[in-house]
Structures are given as C-alpha cells and as structure tokens.
Amino acid sequence: MFHRIGQFVVRRAWWVIVAWIVAAIAIIGSAPQLTAQTDESSFLPRHYESIQASLVQEKAFPASFTPAAILEFERTDGGKLTAADQADMNKVVQGLTDKHVAKVEKILPVGPQSISKDGKYALSMIGMEKGAMQKPEAADSAKALREGAKELAQGTALKAQLGGQVAQNLDQQDSSKLANALIGIGTIVIILLTLGIIFRSPIIALLPILSIFVYSMVANGLIADASKAFGLKADNSVSAILIIVLFGVGTDYFLFLMFRYRERLRAGDDRKTAVVNAVGRVGEAIASAAGAVIVAFSVLILSSLGMFTALGPSLAIAVGVTAIASVTLVPAILSLIPEKVLFWPSKAWQREPKNARFAAFGRTVERKPTLVAIASGALLVIFSLGSLGYQGTFDLASGSMPKTKESMVVQDTLMKAFSAGAADPSHVYVTTEGGGKLDQAALTGYIGELGKVDGVAQVAPKPTMSTDGTTADITVMLKDAPATNKAIDTIDGLRKVAHGSAPEGTKAYVGGITSIYKDINTAMARDYSVVFPIAALLIMIILGLLLRSVVAPWYLMAAVGLGFGATVGATSLLFQHVQHEPGLMFMLPMFIYLFVVAIGTDYNILMIARLREEAAEGHSPRKAAALAVQHGGPTVAAAGSILAATFGTMLLAGNSLFSEIGFSVAFGIIVSAFVMSLFFTPALTALLGRAAWWPGHAELAGHGSAPDLKVVEDDRLEPAGRG
Template structure:
C-alpha cells in the first residue's frame, strides 16, 4: 500500500499537489465558519438538573436567565454616589435600553432589585445596572458579541461629560472578551509555533526549504481540516469551546512536523545510499509510511474515544482533533512525498552535510549504560514518574471558563470592582424553579414558606420574593449565595445543602430544580466522573489492540500501556505542583486530565513503538535482550529526541497565550511529551524490555534471529513502524551530533 502511494506521488507529483490545492480552495469557499461556545450548560446532556432548570427558566421567565451584562457605576473621584449621581445612572439606563440591539438584549436596564430597592452597594460607592437576554437569545452568538461592542460604545457616549465611570461584565461581555482574547492567543501561539518549528528545523537540517516546507504544507492542511470540522459540527450539532482553534494550530503544526520528519529522515537515508530522488521517495514512504500511519491511527483512535463522553464539549473536540490528524496523516502520505519529489535534492539547499552520516555518540553511551544496568534505569525512571504521579491525587478541577480570561480585560476588571462593593453571590443569583404537577397551580403561601426554608439553607445569603409565571404553574425563587457563584465553594453548597433543601422542602405536588452556574458546575463534575470511567479504559483498550497487532505480542502491550499510564499520572502530578502548589491556583480546568491522557497516551505510544520496534530489529540480528536495548537507544533515541523536542515545543507555545487555561494546558502537554520521549520511551520502556527478555514477544517470538536476516539492505527492516536499515542512524541523529 505505502509503496503504491510512493509510486503515485513520485510519478505524478504535480497532479497530487494540484488536487490538494483544488480541495483547499473548495473547502475554504463553501465550508461554514467554525463556531464555538462558552456556555457550560450547552455541554451537558438534557437529563441533568441544571439543564432542566435552564430550559424551564427560559420558557417561563424569558429574560431572567444569567445576566447578559452587568454594569458597575462609580464616581470618577472615588467618592460615594450622590442622589444626583443615582439619578444620572437612571437616565443612562433609560436611554441605553432603546439603543441596544433588540435581537439580543432586552430593551431595558434594571437598576433595582426584585423587591424594588436600588441596586446600590452598602458603602454607597457603586450602583448596578443589569441587562437580561431577549427571548430565544443565547448570549453566545456573533450577534450578541456585536451588541456587546455596541453596548460599550453607547456607555462611553452616555457617561461622557458626567462624574460617572462604568465598567461592564456578565456572560455576553465575558464571551466577547474571551473571543478577543482567543483571537490574540491564536495569533501569538501561531507565530510562536512557526518560529519554533523553523528554528528547530534550521538547527537539524540547515536547509531554508525544509524550514519553510512544514509551514506551507500545514497551512494548506489547516484550511481543509478547519472546513471539514465546521461541516461536521454543523451536521451533528456539535459544540466546541473557544480554545479549540488555538489547540488545532498546535496539533496541526506539531504532529504535522513530526510526520514530515519521519518521512524526510528516511528519504535522506536512502539518498545517502545512492538512490535517485524518485526511488528514494518510494523507499522512504514504504518504510516510514507504516510508522506515520500507526502514529496517526493511535492519535485518531484516542481522540474518537471522546465520542463516548456524555459532555458536548468533548463530543465536539474529539472528532475535531481526529479530523485534523486524519487530514494531516493523508497529507504526510501523499502531499509531502509529492512536494519532495518536485524539489529533489534541492530540498536540502544550501547545506551539503546531509550526504554524511552523523554519529550519535551521546545516545550510544546512554544505550551502553542501559544495556549493562537495565534494572537501575527502569527503577530510576519509574521512580521519578511514580513520585510525580502521587501529586495527581491532589488535582482539583475548576469548571469556570471565565476564570481563564486575562486580568487586563474589562469584564475581569468589572467583576473585581463588583466584588469589592457587593456580596460575592449578587453577580448571579441562583434560580430555583418550582413547577406544579401537570394541570396544577402554585399557592403563594406555600411558595413563601418554601422561600423561607431556602433562606435557611447553608450557603444562602439572601432570598428574593417568588416570581410566578403567567399561568401560575411555575415559580422562580432567586437565591443570593454567600460565595462567588463561579467558585468551588458555591458549587459544593449547591450540590449539597441547597439542593437537599430545594428537593425535600418543595411544596406538595411540585418538583424543584436548582439552576445557575454552580448547579451547572456540580453536574459537570458528575459527568466528568462518568467520562473518566468510560473514555480512559476504552481508549487504552483500543490502543492496546493496535499495539498487539503491530508488535504481534500479547505481553509487550501490557507494560507499554502501564508505562504510558504512569507517564500520564506523572504529567498531571507535575502540573498540580506547578500551578496549584507553586502558582497558588485553587484548581485546574476540569478538561485537563482528558487532554493529558489522550495526548500522552497516543503520542507516548508512538514513541514507544519507535523504540521497541528498533529493539526487536536489533534482537533479530542475534543480539541479546540487553545488547538489543543498548543498540535501540543508540539508533532510535535521536529520532524520539527530535520528535519530542519539536512537539513539546509547539505545545509549550500555548503558555504564551496569556490565558490561564491555555497556559496550564501548554505546560501539561509539553511536559507530558518530554516525559514520554526522554523518560518513558528513552529509558523505562527499553529497560523493562531488556529485563523481561524474550518473554516480551510472546507468543510471536518476533525477536528471534531469522535465517538470512540483514543480508539485504532492502529486506532487512522489520515490517513494523520506526525501523531502519542496520547500521543507519534513526531520524534526528543530528540533534546529538550538532548537524
């Protein structure tokens, strides 16, 4: 199969290149834009209590959902608001309403509480204006963000010439600031990723064309992948969070560059043996194609396991990343060989050192040491990962996407100002929706007693009077919590005492649902616990099957996956140390363990395959398990080092985004890749294989010496990913040789 692809790409390179360009133009012209959301409740299935509460609230009390915007008014000189200032706030609110976009915002700014009192801080230094959503509006669509921009412009005009200053926050404004932040992050991460890849390739190859080739190819691939993802999201109503575009950039450039490296090193090796360009392309794809396909297959399978998640965010992210990797994989097997064929030996210009085989002295020395003392290397590398893994038990999940916003955006500053003057829970009262059984109506006396009971619940600061729906069948009781609604403390209060009281004290013949942000967070926590128990084992099982088929062994997949699991736990533990213990964060975004698990499992498995495949090849040459491990580290080590450094570097670029979610994810994924490359695959896996010996290959015994093995350079490579001709250095040897 891979030889056939090589023949196609080398004989008709311009046809292959033209086909990719035509597809890219078509996708860009007709594919829908990639839409994202930050509304956490959209990620949950309908059977969760918070979702039921939101649906009832939007139906029976339109405009009373999470505030679209919160306006915080202060005097410019910091003094207390006078009666004239309060009147000015009323004027601004009255004039602002009609100026707002009617498709999104309710044409009214509320400056009084449900019980008719001005929304003035106890210290008299600030006053609030609250804006709800129009019926049917989500607050997280492009129209909402356009209206949010118009709102801020109108506020600037209306406060001009007064003694007042105003800051705006709330769901729409936080979404707007998050969108702007994501766009800046995307630009920063994209530039940093490209600069990093170009710099590393320049060090490895000393070629101008090779430095630019991944940038051009991956840019073309990203256009197609993004369009296909947009179609998939539209067809299956998938909802991804706003971080997906930034993650896609890193995944496409990082993994795409790795696959290009796998091919280029094979291509160069064949050229050194005297083959012409076309023959070298066919040979390189025949030998590297299986490595690339197995690497991509493991990553795609891991991402598709997210379809088993109960959360819409993962159901969207999984296919999105799988599509991106699949397009990258196809490009590596078709477009890359075609481009290399067209460029020929000019690909390496201006360097001429590619003709000489470098020596991997450092890796050879490390390999000899491991071969002599595999037990020491296995114990040391395993102990290092185990110690870090202990800290994974202290992982504290955070479910607040708005907490990842930079500190310098207006919505964050407005929220800080709000919390300086008002009760922490006043920014978003938690609704309790009470609905009478079918055909029934609610009695006001029973509702008042119910509201009093809710007011006694732990964590509740204040209870607003019940609001009845038009038909009298549904009521809303708003609770002001003692804690910030986005905090872990508020979530614990809601999932514990508040829900307990809401359910047990509900009037007879009714059913109660607790909604709001902390209720969403509580349900997200339950959903994540379920997903961990399903997604993790399924992804591990499928990858184990792939390993068993590739290695033709029932033993090796078990300890390889155990090593990957240990690498995952060590990565999560290191992230907890850096961000929770050293950085002082209360928690890390809840989706982080899933991302770490999938990337470290999939990519760590790829590096394990490269190492153990080379080890088996050396064993087939007649070497003992320890000598085979030593040679495998010498030859496969540089490959893994080059791939690991580039991929870890691309993930590390996420830390430049200024977004706390992206920073923690960038650190975790880059650290995980480094652990997978330089601890797990480089030392732990070959050391364990050397200790287990021939039993590692049961029942296939693929490590046994075969008659005539190695006698022909063309036939001497084992038919598993990552192998190479005896005596040649694996891809990336230049990293250690300095060429």
C-alpha cells in the same frame, strides 16, 4: 503496503501535489463558517438537573429576565453616589435604550435594590433576546453597549463599565484572537529555528510549514463540514489547539520521514528509492501512531460534555489528514527536490553521524536495563504522587482572561461590593406535579428552609410566580462566587433541602450557572470512568496489531499511564503549590489525556517499532534496544522538543487556562519523549527479551522484517541491500 504507496507517490509526484492543492481549494471554498459555542449549559445532556431546571424556566417563564450583561456605575473619585449621579445613571440607561442595540431586549433602570451597601456602586441589568447570548452577534451587541455607555457617561462624574456573560464573551474573544496569533507565530518560529538547527537547511525548515499550510486547509474544511453535519458544538479553545496539533503532529511525522529518508540516502539509495524505502519503513509507524491518536480523540464522542464531543472528532480529522499527507504529499515533494538542493548549504547529510550521545544512551540501556527501568520508572512515580493534590476549578472566565479585562474588573467589583454570588444567583424552581396552583403559605416556610442551607447568603422573600400559578422561581444568592468550589459544594446541600422540603405534590429543580458547574463536574467524573478505559483498550489493540504482540501493549500502556499521572502531578505542584492557584482548570486532565496519552504514544510507537525492526534483523533483545535508541533517539528527541516547544507557546497567551495547558502538555511530551521512549520502554523491552513480542516472536526468529526496495528503470520494485 507502504512500499507500494511510496512507489505510487514517487511515480505520480506532480499529480499527488496538484490533487492536494485542488482538494484544499475545493474543500475550504465549500465549507461552512465554523462558529464558537459559549453557553456552558449547551454542553450537558438533558437528564442533568441544571438542564431540567432551564427547561422548566423556559416553559413557565418564557419572558423571564435573565441578565446577559451588567452595567456597573461608580464615581470617578471613588466617593458615594449622589442624587445627581442617580439622574446621570438614568440618562445613560435611557440613552442606551434609545440606541436600540441589536439583540438587546431591555435595560433596567438603577433602583435602590441595585445599589451596594456602601453606596459606592450601582448596577443596571441588561437582558437580551432569547438565544441571542449564544450567537456570534452577541459580542457585537456587547461592544456597542460598552462603547455607548462610556460615550453617554462623558461629562458626568460617573465611570460606566460593562460586565456579565456577553461582556466576558467579548473579552474572551479578543483574548483568544491574540492568543491564536501569538501561538501561531510562536509555533512557526520554533519549527523554523529547530529544523534549521537540526538539518542546517532553509528549504527543509520551510518544507513542513508550506505542506502543513496546504493540508491544514483541508482539515479545517472537513472539520467545519463535520460540525455542521453532526451538530457538533465548537469551543473558543478549539482553534488554538488545532493550530498546535496540525503543526506539532505534522512536524513530528515530517521528522519521522525525514530522518529515515536521510538515513537511506547515506546507505547509498538514490533519491526516489530513498523516498520509497523511507515511506515503507516509517509509514506503518506513522499510520499506527496516527491511528492511536485518532482512536483516543474519537472516543471523546462518548463524552457527556458537548465541548469534548466536538473537540475529539475535530482533532481526529486533523490528525487523519496529517497522517495521509505525511505518506503522500510530503514524500511527493521530497522526490522532486534534488538532494543537494534540499540539504543546501549543509553537506553533513552525506556522512553517517556517530550519534555519540544517543549511542551512549543505547549502550547504557543495553548494559544496565534493570537500573535504567527502575530509575526512569521511579521518576515517573515521584511526579505522579503530586497528582494526589489535584483540585479542579470552574472559574473559566478568570482562567482564560487577564484580570485587567473590563468584564473581570466588573466581576471583582460585584464580589466585593455585593454578595459574591450576586453576579449570577442560583434559582430554585418549584412546580406542581398535578397541574394545580401552588400554595403560597407552603412556599413561605419552604423559602425559610432554603435560607438555612450552609453557604446560602440570601433567599428572595417573595418568589416570582408563573402566569398560571403552577410554578415558582425562588432566587437564591450564594455566599461564594458562582464558579468557586465552595459554591459548587453548596449546590449539594441546596439540592438536598430543595428536594426534601418541597411542598407536597410539587417537584423542585435547582438551576443557575453554579448548578450547571456542579453537573459538569459530575459529567467529567463519568467521562473519566468511560473514555479513558475504552481509549486505552483500543490503543492497546492498535499496538498489538503493529507489534504482533499481546505482551508489549500492556507495559507500553502502563508507561503511558505513569506519564499521565506524572504530568498531572507536576502541573498541580507548579500551579497549586508554587503559584498558589486555587485549582487547575476542570478540563485540564482531559487535555492532558488528549495530548500526553494520545500524541505522546507516537514516540513510544516509533521507538518500539524501530526496536522490533532491529530485533527482526537478528540482534539480541539488549542489542536491539541499544540500536533503537541510537538510531531512533535523535528522531524522538527532535520531534519531542519541537512538539513540547509548540505547546509551550501557549504560555505566551497571558491567561492561566492556556498557561496550564501549555505547561502540562509540554511537560508531558518531554516525559514521553525523553523518559519513556528513550529509557523506560527500551529498558523494559530489553529485560523481557523475545517474550515482549509473543506470539510474534517466531516471526522475529525468522528475520521477518520487510526488505528495503530499489526503484529500477521501469518503476518496478526489486529487493535492495540493507545498506
């Protein structure tokens, strides 16, 4: 089939190129604007308690005041606040109120209860219109508040800084823009340099960049259309990850095709015939590799978390577009460029290299497959042991921004000067089940029980009552910062007491950001038990269809599982034990799954497909493994190096979230390419022999490899010599 696709693309090259350009312009021109979702609660289904608590709050307290931002005051000389400072703070608050900043509903004056115990810090709580915090305009409001406060504080002894959720969203947005720019530039530079070194040709170095630019517009437009059509919730990290996926995977597939195209030219094919045979030979591997990645990404639609239900399909669309472009747009361009122009100024493409290093690797696999399998497998197991110490953390703001950002400075001040949980207290909502009014006396004893929970710093002595008297809102401040694991553990005890000690005839719900993190943690555990097994099963089916085997998929997936464990282990060792981070970002294992398990499978597929091709030529299992490593090794090494380096650019972003993702995925890709694909998988296949291909081994015995073709004058295809 792929030979036929190659022939069509070669015959209609200009039509294919024009079709892609027209599609890119049409799709991007009609696509809606893709906006980011920043509300953590929106990522959870309604059956979780934290979401039920928010629904109770909306119904019973429609005008409740939940601070969207916090204005923090302190003296510029670090001293205690004076009566004159109190007057200046009220002037700043009144001045901001008079500005009527868009989306801002109220700004509370500084009162005695909002001054720290040491008298050095004071807070003014700022509320926004309902639902405004999740809109892009909220960042503009935060910017106006921040600039207005600083302007009004000029000429006083005060320093005013803005913190809280919308301020963090604003700072995170600025950090994300910088991160995206650094990642995009770094990725392009790496691709240009690496391809330039490999092929010694500026045209080949530029070719994937230009083609990816065209079909990335198609991918982004389709993602925006899908997000609008299915109500998917985007996350701030999606855009940076999309850049890397499009350029990383696109370059991978370009290399798969380019190495085989050059190989066919060296075998004596003319340019068009070489393109047709290159597509015919690696098209199935590209389609299978993309299919495995698309399946792995698409299964995230089963996730409980909105972040992943949006991210998975988005990345699946991007990879699907990349795969189609790799067997249509890229071959069409290659077929139009004369070889001497394409490879200029290098002439090395005309000579078959000895591939001495990879030939040596192949001979090692051929002679000592048992030793190679044990050594490479042991390396994976050793790193996997490090995953036993994995600890997750939910402090996304600290993880995704430098500590010097203003909202982070305010957060640190709140934790030091006030209760660590004061920045975002928890809430216990108690509501009657029969519709009657709550018993105030019973609530007094209930509040006392809540205050005894280990990890609770303070409980408001008087609850806020709904207008009909059926629901009470009890504010609970925790001893630990809202996003810490200790605070999340406290929610377990708080929920147990809140439910068990609730007055008769009432029902209690624990809400707040820490409760949301607790439920996200539960949802992640559920996702791991559902998403991973289903994705593994579907990828195994794809591998089985590609290899015509029910044996090979099992050990290939076992190798991928070891690669996943080794990646989590190495990342845990580096960040938790060497850099002494309190934990890794809670979603990191899912990102490792996305890129190490899904994309890393590409290299296994390419290598095992080449190994099967060599076996179909009549070579013994060990010889086939040696030839696969010799001829496929350079492709895997080049593709793995570029993809690992592109993810490594995330280390330039300057925050721990991207640093953890960048390191872990780069490490996982290196393991997938240089340990699994070059050594572990070929060695195991050599040891299993023809049994690895059962029940398709009969086909191999009959030399079932599809023949190469040549393009004759009337554009028909005829069998060609192997070359």
